[in-house]
Amino acid sequence: MRRTGSLVRGVLAVSSAGVLAATVQAGPGLAATPGPAPVVSRGVTIPVFYDPPAALPRTNGTLVRTEPLPLGLSLPGLDGRPLPGKATRLMYKSTDSNGKPVAVTGAYIEPTAPWKGGPRPLVALASGTMGQGDQCAPSYALQNPLTLTGDTMSVAYEDLAIYRLLSTGAAVVVTDYVGLGATDRLHTYVNRADEGHALLDAARAAHAVPGASITAKSKVGLYGYSQGGGASAAAAELQPAYAPDVHLAGTYAGAPPADLTAVMKGIDGSALAGALGWSINGFAQSDPALRRLIDGNINAAGKAALKDMSTMCVGDVLFKYGFTSSTKWSVSGKPIGDIIPAIPEARAVLDKQRIGTLKPAGPVRLTTGVRDDIVPHAQARRLAADWCRRGGNVSYVPVDLPNLGDKTLLNHFAPLLLDQGDAVSWLTDRLTGKPSPSTCKTLPTQP
Template identity: 45%
Template sequence: MRLSREFVSARIMGRRRRAGALVVTAAMAATTVATGAAAAPAGAAGGFYTPPARFAADPGSVIRTQQTELLLQIPGVKGQWPGTAKRMMYTSTRDDGKPAAVTGYVVEPTAPWNGKGPRPTVVIGPGTVGQGDQCAGSKMLSLPLSVDPAKPSIGVNYAGLEMNLLLLNGVRVAVTDYIGMGTPGIHTYVNRLESGRAMLDAARAALKVAKVPASSPVGFSGYSQGGGAAASAAELAAGYAPELNVKGTYAGAPPADLNKVIDQIDGTFISGAIGYAINGLAARHPELGTVVQKETNAHGKQVLKATATECIGDTGLLHGFERSRQWTRTGTSLSAVIKRYPAVHEIVDDQRIGRLKPNAPVLISTGVADDVIPNGQVNQLYRDWRSQGARVQLATGHLPSILPGMVINHALPMLEFLLPASSFLLNRFNS
């Protein structure tokens, strides 16, 4: 039987919200135990995340690096398995053309590369982890779960699933934290230009950190927010980073049309992620911030302020199943508010992916019952790229709807396409 979002909301909220928090915390703890790590605050990297007063403005420049532990140090084994990690800070470009210092990490695999040509590099764009600086994946390399009881906040670095699979195949991996995640300023969540550029510049920087030729083969990969970043990188590469030797991209469940994604996510367990998008876009477009201040009520302003410093677990537990109409002074959804202001609608529409042609093959994945990223707008991205002559494949998962709004139908396809995505990239490097 298909349960409505309202029914699920009623059953989960109230007295059961506390139980839900315990379940999520237990699940995260299980992840940590499985890796042999213990929960700890994510701020151990100290001042690494504060950019110098001056740094190289050229995109992809390496500002600094820092050796760091990666998950487990195996007793008696020289080096680390499955690779040796370095945090990096590098230069990228904001959508207004200004340089930005971005953090991330590079992992050199222990396993040899037995494929064709030189060892390739894959840049991974993490899925939605939050908007607070404590959520940055590069702060959770040795401890994939971070619990900060003082805030409180729960952060999880789940990019490790795909990262480890690639490392075991001898592929070098770089992961970006994106602009404003860990570093000063707001994280510009789902900003098309800044996400794609952060991925492309992470590739440039990773090749320099690894001290390999700039012509070495690279690929891009990501799911959800990361799928959008990878898709953006794929179509920006020809114009922004033409020197990169891009072999292929995997874009899982990409939010290609933000207007449709906002409608879909509204009222789900992670509806507060709408706040991430509004906060990030308002930081670059003051006119949007003015409209938001005018149209939101006191509760809406509080939610937007809170989400700017939260990880996704915090956001779900604190704002889950809320509808954006609860945040506005008129009781209409934020989507409806956006449509009333042409200038704001244009800002959101500018985030649309699919208007440029990727310069290398792309695999897109989607689930027919995805309750976060609408299946229809993913299919439209496929058609948009195909119409431009791009080499693109579409993989569709047919998992039936399970508790809509609980994000189950968004999370499970990520696991379903993990192996096919890795195989696609490995085949591209060997072609």
């Protein structure tokens, strides 16, 4: 099945687009061979690399294909090796939330900087919110740090964290998540199982990348903020059962959306209101029963907005749907954040997405801005408390800043920048084997 610009039927019944005929040069007496039409998402032609094959390997984390990935931000080193490293685009097999095989894309970067003290470690990085269009994929952004056309805008803001990690000498693998980049389905935004699986399988796949210097003994760290924080948090919970072969040494989970019921209300009417549409689109695709429930509660304007947002990146929704209230999209005129939790079947889907029901593997640094009103601080802090109650080794770090503007995204974004250096240092210490003291005993006294 191939997706051409994320076709949407109903609220978002992802349909199979008809394959357009393409011809190649054929010799005398030979029929022209049909080929798939390229996917074009908001004026950006998606490289054919991102087209999944008809059949996938059986084993999770198995590489499907690789190719060199030119980094958009790179410098020649004194020894002739590029800085910060050599990148490889990759596709690998994972398993989605329905237990079905899925192709996921991403990128592996072999650092130029040396690692001192044992086998080179690996950091599996989950990007913050990039969007739902295929052109928003983090691996594509590594090659194209700024995509700016008349129809879309994408900025590779995660490059700073990626390059900081590479400067320590750790290798980095970045996942594109399920459906972001890979052209056969929509990106399942903030789907706990899809994101956790994709991140852990990226760590597995990295070991098979040609030229990778990591070994079977390499320690693995997980890193993510915002959507990425939810993905790394979910992966830390899922690792013991799903990927016990991944030698997890530590997890950084910044501003994780652990409770989607609370997060929906936080993003509704905010600068990032479009993210509400991405989550609805993704869950409607994964759960047909939920799709029917949503279809009965979303009006024509809402359905048109959901289809529109399904091919957008962050920059696009900020400009077109920023500060929009979901009351404009519902049949009843009520906020979608109130409607969905009130439907038992829909509430059950959200409850399955709750992070904090399992003990995380290894030490975790959980950072949240105390005035974060997009991914609300209270639900992130509650995740830390849930993990502490389950016996997790949690380093809880509240970032206390003045209010930088209600619903403007600044209260959410500023802690990312303020804590990033400390987060990288904390994770580097875990990769070198240093113990991490837990702050669970002092959590009740912290904001």
